[in-house]
Amino acid sequence: MEGGFNKALLMTREDGTEVIAKIPCPNAGPAMYTTASEVAVLKYVKSHTTIPVPQVLAWSPDSANPIGTEYIIMEKVDGVQLFNKWGDMNGDRPLTIPAGNRLANFGIAQARREIWCIQHTELRDKRPIHRGTREDQISLLGTTIKILTILESHPRLLRSSKPVLWHKDLHMGNIFVSQDDPSKITGIIDWQSTSVSPMFLQVRWPVFLEPPDNYVRGLHEPALPDDFDQLSSNEKEKAEYDNIQAVLSKMYEMFSCAKSIDLRYAMNIPRVFRYEDWYTLQGIAMQVLDTDSEGWVPAEADWEETRAQNQALCEMFITKAAGEMPPETARRMWPFPTDDNTRPTSLRPPRNARAGNPIRILRQLDRHQWLMFVVGWIGWMWDAFDFFTVSLTITELAKEFKVKNSDVSWGLTVTLMLRSVGALIFGSISDRYGRKWPMIFNLGLFIILELASGFCTTLPQFLGVRSLYGIAMGGLFGPAAATALEDLPYEARGLLSGLFEQGYAIGYLLAAIFYRALVPTTSHGWRSLFWFGAGPPVLIIIFRLMLPETNYFQVMKAEREARHKADVLAAGGTESKSNSLCAFWRESSKALKQNWVLLIYMVVLMTGFNSCSHGSQDFYPTFLKDTVRMSATKTTVITVVGQIGALLGGTTIGYLSSVTGRRLTMMCAAIAGAAIVPAYVLPRNLSLIASVFFEQFFVGGIWGPIPVHLIELSPPALRSLIVGLTYQLGNLASSASATIQGVIGERYPLPPAANGTKRFAYGKVIGIFMGAVWVYLLLFLFLGPEMSQEEREVEAEAAMQFERLRAQGVSLTEIGASRAKGQNLAELETEFGHRNAKGDHEKGLVAAHIEG
Structure with a gap:
């Protein structure tokens, strides 16, 4: 049998007896704790009461067991379910058990648990309006913590706050009675999620004894309405049914009150609902x-x-x-x-969104945030420079190695293919040990591999070096993006995400400029461009060495280690040096299990994005030089103008995404980019300058929100890994873009140039390829998720509170440890505010004493 939260299997043992195997579904509750809690309740009820419950025969709360899932094996209860033999006896009985007797302690623990759950949930769908936004809920729970100590002094609540264990799902399917004597209860099942709580929160009528709407509590005998004789037949039938139900409810109410006078007070405490x-x-x-x-x-x-x-x-x-x-x-x-x-309604711009002044937004950044953004941006920019050294020198490399252009384009393909390997390796290291050292190590590899590229004498040597470079390039993006963006004020992330992504365009622009400055003018030609590319990473490494680890990572690391330490100590273990590694793997595996579908979607999406940029850029200089017969100078001018367009587009559209929503903004960019494709490939003169500017404006523009969009979608425990890996796996899937364009283009020859050089219709292939890519992006952006406005508001408030805590002198480790305990940042801010005020008061007393 399969229910909403569990699967129940009826099994027969070798001796003919029957047992029940209960397997919880993922939505039943927290892993491990839901199963362990139900077993504990069943054993307690079995040992300390006369209530008939099934005996637990075997159980496991660990899904890593040989069966592969949590389970409880229990005896099969005799009898039949109550709805088959509806009698007049109920089995709903409260049990008092030893527990803390202060309402405030209980309430504060519950509030902190709920705050932690709200902050750490991975749900992406909008919550119903009656629950309010996450910010509403956290604020309300914070207020609850403050007033609980006042509430518990109320005499009526105090009398009814005794902790009791109560079965909250007592319907007729969970009550078994004797086949022969229906008044005899043979068993009560389904104790999952049963809790110990104050009596006034627990008491309730069983589902089948709930009173009708006109029910009057207390010493009032149910009766038919005075105008019963004047009612219609249907109205009489309903009145009689309601009266019978009211009599049953009254019997239950009187029986409960006779068992305990405190129950009477608890059952009559009014419930107040905000919604x-x-x-x-x-x-x-x-x-x-x-x-x-x-x-x-x-x-x-x-x-x-x-x-x-x-x-x-x-x-x-x-x-x-x-x-x-x-x-x-x-x-x-x-x-x-x-x-x-559906998907169209999810594209509505965020409520109450308005465009903030970009200057005011940028002024929010402090010195630490600017430095971290700049070093991450420069690292990503030079990553792009080193990549485009190949794209810009395809014709020179083909001539040097005496091969076709399409053969050299494999230098781009192998680089893109192996970037995912680097993202996997260094993304994992970055989430485990921090963003700083993986970034420095990869920059060091840039130096070695760019120098080696310039010394290659054959195409196989060159492809081998560029393969290794692909690993280093893939390993840099995740740590660089996290370094640049994760410490920023929330309002600035959309704007600076666009600017960060256009570090790629600036890298391309610089590569084009230095291509013109070095390749045609130096004796070593294309080799001088690669050797030059090995120099600036030395300066970037020195810059990164002077800066600390990101604040976000330090807090996340402290939080997961504190949570793991608490779990180990609670289980009777001892603290060890392996706590940090265990905590990381525990958080990582949980995040992967919960988000694997989302991760697949992100890879599919990034395949389209990478196809868009590489399909419009990698082979375009070859198209200009080979098909259009542009000179090196004109090719450089057009390339530079295009990358200026990409820079402006990425920054502008990244900024607008905070106002109109990430997906809607990117979809508009895709439509505009698709409309410009014909003008991007058909002209054969310098009018291409305008076409390239606007096409690259929207290519860069659609990329603008992507870094922050990926960060918002990624689980926090694996942010650097997921951002880098999904981006680079998209690169892997799109890695053959330049080679496809080169090979197919060579099937459409054009009349040779005056000097006999072969020419091909690369523009036709680029146009068809880009048209298909824009449609692909439009489709998958429409189908995909994004962070809701409620989640953005909570994230923005958390970022502001985080900065206020830092200003109060609270250490990053202390913030992380408090979050592990379930304290929200608002509560922590209040606590440290009081602590600082108390410290100032004590200093004043000391000063007054000294002066006296």
Whole structure:
């Protein structure tokens, strides 16, 4: 049998007896703890009460066991489920067990746990409006912590706050009774997620004894309405049903009160809901659709019909609420998903978004943030410079090695193919040990491999060196992006993400300039460009050595180690030097299991993005020199103008993405870029300058939001690895772009040049290739996810609180350790504010004492 949260298997042993194997689904609750908690409750109830529960025969909370999943094997309960033999005896009995008796302690622990869960959830879908944004929830929980000590002094709450264990899902399917004597309960099952909580939070009627709407609590005897005789037949039938239900509810209420007078107080404490209208709406929808609060549809119901009914009810509600709220708000308030919650609606610009002054945004950065951004940006820029040294010298290399242009283009292909290897190796190291040293090591490899490229005498030697360079190039992007962006104020990330990505364009621009300055004018030709490329990384390494590790990584490292240490000590283990490595692998494996579908999507998306940039840039200088017959100077001018367009486009569109949303902004860039493709490849004169500027404006523009978009999608524990690896795996999938264009282009020869040089229709191939890529990007951006506005607001507030804590002198290690305990940054900020105020007060007293 398969339920919403578990799978139950009926198994027969060799002796003929039957047992139940219960396997929790991923949505049942926290891994390990959900299973361990249920076993603990079953054993406690079995040992300390007379309530009949199944005996646990075997269990494992570790999915790494030989079976491959958590499980509980328990005896099969005798009897039949209560709905088959509906009797008048219930088994809902509260149990008092030893626990902390202070409401404040209990409440604060619960609030901190919820704050931690909200901060660390990986869900990407929008939360229902009745729950509020993440920022709303964290703020409300922070306020709750402050007032709980006041609340617990209230006499009515104090009397009803005794901790009790209570079965919260007591429906007739979970109660087994004797086949022969239905008044005898033989077992109560499904104790999953049962908790010990204050009585006033626990007490409730079982589902099948819930009172009707007109029920009056207390010493009031249920009766038919006074005008019963005047009612219609249908109304009489409902009144009689409600009266019978009210009598059963009253019997349960009186029985419970007779067992404990405190229960009477607890059952009558009013519930106050912040979103009371929403709960009323949810109740109506649940009743009409015959579903529960989670939206589960019974197996025997018609799914399509229920779905259509849900859609119709939602539209009816939107129409009725038109005078009170906008349609968008009404739709978001609807408790269940509708067909309108699709990709188009997710493209709406963020609510209350407005364009901030870029100058004001940049002024938010402090010295540390500027330095970290600049060193990451320069590293990425020179990464691109070294890559494009091959792209710009394809014709010279082909002449030197006496091969075709398409043969030399393999130097680009092997570099792109092996970048994913570097991303995997150095991304993992970066998330484990920090961003600093992997970046420095890869810059060192740049020096060695650029020098070696200039000394190659054969094509195989050259391809071998460029293969190794691909590993170094792939290993740099993740650490460089994290270094540049993860410490920035949130509002600045869209703008500076676009500027960071255009370090690639600046690298290309510089490569084009130095190509013109060195290749045609020096005796060593193309070799001098590669040798020159080995120099600046020395200066970048010195710059990076002078700067610290990123603040974000230091906090994340302290948090995961503190959490792992707490788990080890709680399990009875001892602290060791391997804690850091264990914590990293634990966080990493969890993140990969939870996000593998998202990671596949990111690779598919980055395949399109890399095909866009490489398809429009790598072979374009060859197209200009070979097909259009441009001189080296004109080729350089057009290339430089194109990269200036890319720089402006990336910065502008990256900035706009914070206002209009990442995906919508990039989709608009894809449409505009596709429209310009014919003008990019058809002219045969200097009018190409304008075409190249605007095409590269949108090529760079669509790339502008990508670094911050990837960071927002990536799980925090593997940020550097995932950003670098998905980007480089996209490079791997698109690595043959230049070779494909070269090989196919050579199938369409043009009349040879005056000096007999062969010419090919590379422009036709580039145009078709780019048209297909723009459509590909438009499709997958439309289908993909992005961080919601609620998540952005929480991220922005957390970034601001983080900076305020640093200003108060709180260490990064202390911030990480407090987050591991479940404290949110607002609570930590208040705590340290009080601590500082107390310290200032004590200093004042000391000063006054000295003066006295």
